[in-house]
Amino acid sequence: MRIALFDENVDDLNLLQSLLLSLASQEHELATFDSGLDLLKAIGAEEERFDIYFLAVEGKQLSGIEAAEAIRESNLEALIIFLSEDMEKMASVFKFQTFDYLLKPVLFETLKETVERARRYFNTIHPYFEFSFKKRNFLLSMNDISYIGKSGRIAYIHTENEIYKSYLTMSEIMNKLNPDLFIRIHGSYVVNLNYVTKVVNGEVFVRTKSETGISEAAISISRTFKEDLKSKYAFFVNQRRVKSIK
Incomplete structure (x- = not known):
């Protein structure tokens, strides 16, 4: 803040x-x-x-x-x-x-x-995600985060316009995120359900934006998180349908 x-x-x-x-x-x-x-x-x-x-x-x-x-x-x-x-x-x-x-x-x-x-x-x-990197503090709207991936000690926080870095652990990341909006699909990845376009053959496809326009990032689903993703994503899609009907 x-x-x-x-x-x-x-x-x-x-x-x-x-x-x-x-x-x-x-x-x-x-x-x-x-x-x-x-x-x-x-x-x-x-x-x-x-x-x-x-x-x-x-x-x-x-x-x-x-x-x-x-x-x-x-x-x-x-x-x-x-x-x-x-x-x-x-x-x-x-x-x-x-x-x-x-x-x-x-x-x-x-x-x-x-x-x-x-x-x-x-x-x-306005749910926010707070973090720091190299003595700089950041505050992002959770709605702007499409997914977060860990590589070594660094967490890469993806938004449509920029990729941020942090030394947060995956456990710290999950504690900060809204559990109704984000789900862990792999030991090193957590995705925003609003950005998921489809789940096919053990992969989650997440909407992203690049210099060439809108595209999708394919992220593998870990067996550990497969059932949790299946039930939570089905519930999320159903809730979205209900809201659109209203």
Whole structure:
């Protein structure tokens, strides 16, 4: 998740950043702002969209409430979490569809619980697959992933437009993926059922895109996963038919 932190109080800002970096999960991309002008520039830049904003209510140059107004003009999906030393100001922030309101000084356990709730929220509304490679963090929509294949220590994450790499183990990959959408068909492969075009003679054909257009990748089915694939794919196809009839 891409997270923006805004607080004109540099000490409070550094503390919040330190707490977030101390969380068990290191899959968050953080950007800090102690200047209201810099924050407004980031809010107005399409390529700088954030999933979560932590906004200090109090500010001389720009208040968190003013920042929230700017955010909601172009982004209705981002989660806004306010920070304040004053509980009585909470009533003034609800009009921004506020996700949480944290009192300063922010406690680690409180922050951790809030971030975990935010993660669960995003995975419910827009399932994401988070991973890192060579100190870079990535966040992909699960709907964009056609299949994942392991070769040695590297996992190759295939989307229609790009192939990403990660050092995740297959067990870690399966724990992150939506089990209703993805199924393991081989010791080294997991496929997105939405991209499966057919299952023939011990192979799964997955829709892919290349420079020459739409094509199919053929992936062998391991005997270990054959029966699970057969039942799950049949159920998936049947559910898709029902939805199309409705």
